[in-house]
Amino acid sequence: MIDIKYIRSNPDIVRKAIVDKNEKADLDTLLAADEKRRKLQYDFDQLKAQQNAVSQVIAQKKRAKEDANAELSEMSKVAEEIKIIQSALNEINYEVESLLLTIPNIPHPSVPVGRDEALNEVIRHEGEARKFGFEPKDHLDVATANEMLDLPRGAKISGSGFPIYTGIGAKLERAIITFMLEYHLQKHGYRELMVPLVVNRKTMTGTGQLPKLEEDMYHISEDDLFLIPTAEVPVTNIYSDEVLSFKDLPQKFVAYTPCFRREAGSYGKDTRGLQRLHQFNKVEMVRFVEPEQSEAALEEMLADAEDILKAFGLHYRVVSLCTGDLSFASQKTYDLEVWAAGSGKYLEVSSVSNFGEFQARRANIRYKDPEGKMRHLHTLNGSGLATPRLMIAILESYQQADGSLEIPSVLKPFMELRV
RNA sequence: GGAGAGGUGACCGAGCUGGCUUAAGGUGCACGCCUGCUAAGCGUGUGUAGGUCAAAAGCCUACCGAGGGUUCGAAUCCCUCCCUCUCCGCCA
Numbered sequence A: 001m002i003d004i005k006y007i008r009s010n011p012d013i014v015r016k017a018i019v020d021k022n023e024k025a026d027l028d029t030l031l032a033a034d035e036k037r038r039k040l041q042y043d044f045d046q047l048k049a050q051q052n053a054v055s056q057v058i059a060q061k062k063r064a065k066e067d068a069n070a071e072l073s074e075m076s077k078v079a080e081e082i083k084i085i086q087s088a089l090n091e092i093n094y095e096v097e098s099l100l101l102t103i104p105n106i107p108h109p110s111v112p113v114g115r116d117e118a119l120n121e122v123i124r125h126e127g128e129a130r131k132f133g134f135e136p137k138d139h140l141d142v143a144t145a146n147e148m149l150d151l152p153r154g155a156k157i158s159g160s161g162f163p164i165y166t167g168i169g170a171k172l173e174r175a176i177i178t179f180m181l182e183y184h185l186q187k188h189g190y191r192e193l194m195v196p197l198v199v200n201r202k203t204m205t206g207t208g209q210l211p212k213l214e215e216d217m218y219h220i221s222e223d224d225l226f227l228i229p230t231a232e233v234p235v236t237n238i239y240s241d242e243v244l245s246f247k248d249l250p251q252k253f254v255a256y257t258p259c260f261r262r263e264a265g266s267y268g269k270d271t272r273g274l275q276r277l278h279q280f281n282k283v284e285m286v287r288f289v290e291p292e293q294s295e296a297a298l299e300e301m302l303a304d305a306e307d308i309l310k311a312f313g314l315h316y317r318v319v320s321l322c323t324g325d326l327s328f329a330s331q332k333t334y335d336l337e338v339w340a341a342g343s344g345k346y347l348e349v350s351s352v353s354n355f356g357e358f359q360a361r362r363a364n365i366r367y368k369d370p371e372g373k374m375r376h377l378h379t380l381n382g383s384g385l386a387t388p389r390l391m392i393a394i395l396e397s398y399q400q401a402d403g404s405l406e407i408p409s410v411l412k413p414f415m416e417l418r419v
Numbered sequence B: 001g002g003a004g005a006g007g008u009g010a011c012c013g014a015g016c017u018g019g020c021u022u023a024a025g026g027u028g029c030a031c032g033c034c035u036g037c038u039a040a041g042c043g044u045g046u047g048u049a050g051g052u053c054a055a056a057a058g059c060c061u062a063c064c065g066a067g068g069g070u071u072c073g074a075a076u077c078c079c080u081c082c083c084u085c086u087c088c089g090c091c092a
Helices: A004-009 A011-020 A027-063 A069-100 A139-145 A151-157 A168-188 A201-207 A232-239 A291-311 A358-363 A387-397 A409-415
Strands: A121-126 A191-193 A198-200 A225-227 A242-245 A251-260 A279-289 A316-320 A332-340 A345-354 A365-368 A374-376 A378-386
Touching: A004 A011, A004 A027, A004 A069, A011 A027, A027 A069, A121 A291, A139 A387, A168 A191, A168 A251, A168 A279, A168 A291, A168 A378, A168 A387, A168 A409, A198 A201, A198 A232, A201 A232, A201 A358, A232 A251, A232 A279, A232 A358, A232 A378, A279 A291, A279 A387, A291 A316, A291 A332, A291 A345, A291 A378, A316 A345, A332 A387, A345 A387, A358 A365, A358 A378, A378 A387
Parallel strands: A191 A251, A242 A365
Antiparallel strands: A121 A316, A198 A225, A251 A279, A279 A378, A316 A332, A332 A345, A345 A378, A365 A374
């Protein structure tokens, strides 16, 4: 969330951020509520000070066995007043907090302003698109020919969007995950975490999925728990309500998890094969850094994600999301879009974002800087990578004229493990 | 799920028959003094958030797992919930 003090003194910047991000936050109501809250807090403090002072007098008189009835009756009135203000204060505090949670993060100045994805900025292209001496098939045909997927039975046991990877398909998926994890561990210096796939409401609010995106989440109502839409949620929240030392920073984590998304509102859009799923696998990178380091860390993380695509020899492009396509919590985001050689389009396989202190404020993650000052650290995360569309790109780029699939050389060691 | 014990400031730990404790004492940390260095010793300081102020100092308010209640006054009494540990039950 944004610092209320910042909002108070820079309402225009915040208002512009809300418009640029196509959000519907009610800034005026928030400012009015904040004003009211401060007034009530002042009155409360005054009365409390009086009560504390007179309580001392009462205590003294009682100890000296003197009569304190005058003070007692005076204080019973004050106590009643305090009770009324207290409950009004609780109410307004809740209102301010709730409204504050609906204010989006402010885009970084370098982010292009634009209404929707059409105005995203393609920064550069990398790698060569494979040329075929034959008519390439799309990933679903390749997968079917090689018995790697069973989508109908996945739909039967769970619903559409819940894929079954079969035989060599399952093994390939597992190899991709393991390869990416080991790459980040060994070449990029991340620390691996295995985390819960189910989190509570507070955790979902900490990273910014709630309250806005509740309908996109699978919810276990009996326990008020949510299936994670990304490992970002549990991993970023591991330090919630904690104070780290500057000596602990930076920290870099990588975690593999399945991800669960209801994808409400996107039915019928790009649904063929593995393009859009309710459950998919993803390796996620998360960083905790000092504020001064976050911009450099974003570039580093982008490079970390790109290294995976390079290792597979895939063609891709780097896109800087415009304000309208930026997520609620993000300050700046790069997407990596891999070239699907068979279907002839770019598919998003990674999203690398700097959240500034936005998530750290929500989740209350702080650190002590070298001067001993308490500050909110900055958080970042990036997919490294999400597997389904990577699988699409691999199937389409590595298909052979005879319909078989070549295994990318970097995956071979993971496909050939012996027991 | 059942029974018991417990959750206090960076850490340890007292307070828990309600008011000279709006948190003792210790450790750690910071600064100073002292000793040739280190250690020891001595002294001072030591949280977070909000408010007041041009700013700092100072002062005020809140915070003893969370929320609510009793009371003029709650770390201390009562209720609900959460978490940790031990034992029992169930179970991969």
